[in-house]
Amino acid sequence: MSSVDTRVLATTSRMPFAVDEIRKFGEAGRHVIATDTFRASPGSHSRGARDHAITPAPTQESAAFIDAVIELIGKYDVNWVVPMFEEVFYLAAAREKILAAHPGVELFFPDLDTLHRVHDKVSFTQMCKDFGLPVAEPVTARTHDEFVAATQRWEHWFARAAYGRGGMDIITNTGPLAGESSVDAIVPTADNPWLVQQYLKGVDRCSWSVAHHGEIVLHSTYEHALTIDDRGGIVFESVDAPETLAAAQKFAKELNWHGQISFDYMKTDDGTHYMVECNPRPTDGCTIATTEEFDTAMFAPSNLVVVPAGRKKAIESAVLRDLLMHPSKLKSDLHAAKGSSDVYAGKHDVKPLLYSALSLQHVYAYRKSLGMDRDKGETLVATQFFDVLYDGSPIEV
Known part of the structure; x- marks a missing residue:
């Protein structure tokens, strides 16, 4: 397919890797329509994106999000849909609906059942065992008592929610994250189990x-x-x-x-x-x-x-943030970043870097939506994608 024939709808353009892929699509001559739930999303302002649009939030407004995607496919004559984050689950849930409206569009992602199997850490771990791939021996906890018992199997352990992402919903008694959460606060359920494994160094x-x-x-x-x-x-x-x-x-x-x-x-x-x-x-x-x-x-x-x-x-702005917050790491941080180039600021394409700062307004929207304040201790990572996450719940589209 020639570049002039390719029209890509790239969803959730805020992520650094989305910025990168949108830029590369554009450099190769592809026509990119970048979308996200807020106007300041960095990837939507890359030179790689010829057009950009705002959509409803997939997590909170799933059906409206799909309707918006279907409308955009028609408006821009899109022939490739390339999701950049967990909105992929909502798109997969609506695969038949999208294809009914636009039979010729290439949906570059698997069906929902396949996505579920790898996204759920419990079923993913079982697949690894079935495929003969090495994995730390798992224990699935569906109640608090089962969780406590599982943590007592090993001197050093690590646990994660089945649908946790981005370094969230984890707990361990070893390593740099030890003590950040309390075992008493973890309450797994049948629908939202936790996976406990031996801590590997x-x-x-x-x-x-x-x-x-x-x-x-x-x-x-x-x-x-x-x-x-x-x-x-x-x-x-x-x-x-x-x-x-x-x-x-x-x-x-x-x-x-x-x-x-x-x-x-x-x-x-x-x-x-x-x-x-x-x-x-x-x-x-x-x-x-x-x-x-x-x-x-x-x-x-x-x-x-x-x-x-x-x-x-x-991500040079994040490296700078780390230097400012942890001056003692100056030497090691500079060594780690030596020889790298920035994800957000590409050649002749610096707007994504500017908008990565302006997009902090999305962080404030997150705090406001959940009634949070600066003393709550929520992570910066969590604020990046609260409206495009998928927690395993049924999807209505």
Whole structure:
């Protein structure tokens, strides 16, 4: 498909990897319509986006969001829909409705059942075991008593909500996040269980892939050279890890995956890459692929391309924030970011960086909507996507 024929609707344009992909689409000559729930979303102001639009919030106004997407597809003659975050679940729930209105549109994401299987950490962990992939032995807790009992199985343990994301809804008694939450405050249910596992020591690694009908065509593995508040990464460096490619290929083949898919791993000292979780969408691994690699993988896939080790990208505003908040980390932060280029500020495309600051108004909207104040201690990560999250609940579209 030639670039002049491709019209991409990119949803949830606020995320750093969304900014990156929108910019790359534009650099390759694709016509991009970037959408989000608020006007200051950084990706909507990239030069890569020829048009932009505001939609209702997928999480709170699911049906209205889908209606808006259907309208935009028609208005701009869209032939590719590429979700950037968990709005993918709402789009997948409405797949038949969207295709009924626009039969020829390419929906670059799997069906809802497939998304559910990898998003739920309980079913994902079971799949890893079924596929023969290494995973820390899990215990599923559906009541508070079961949760307490599970934490007593190991001296060092780590637990997560089945549908938690972005470093939220976790608790551990080991490492930098130990003591941030109380065991007494965790109340799992049958619909919202928690997964408890032995705490593994090692290096966090992540991968991102583009797959077409079960075949991986572009793959990157990266480490977080620097993180924000011990959660999300803000400096990303590509590494060589054939283990992550093999794992991604296994999932893609078994699930006939069509779309973007990302995984988190824990690499222990013996080199084992333990599976941690799956994000059925793009993540920051896309930022270390070139425009040509990405565009080819999306629209003219041929041979597998693996991003080589040694590339580095950074969210430089977040690095600066970390330096200001933790002056003692000056040397280590600068070392971590050395040699990187900024995700938000591309060549001749600096508006996303400006709007990443202006988009803080969305943080204030989040606080207001939940009646929060600055003393509540909620994380910056949580404020980024409260209106595009999916918690496993039934979707009405």
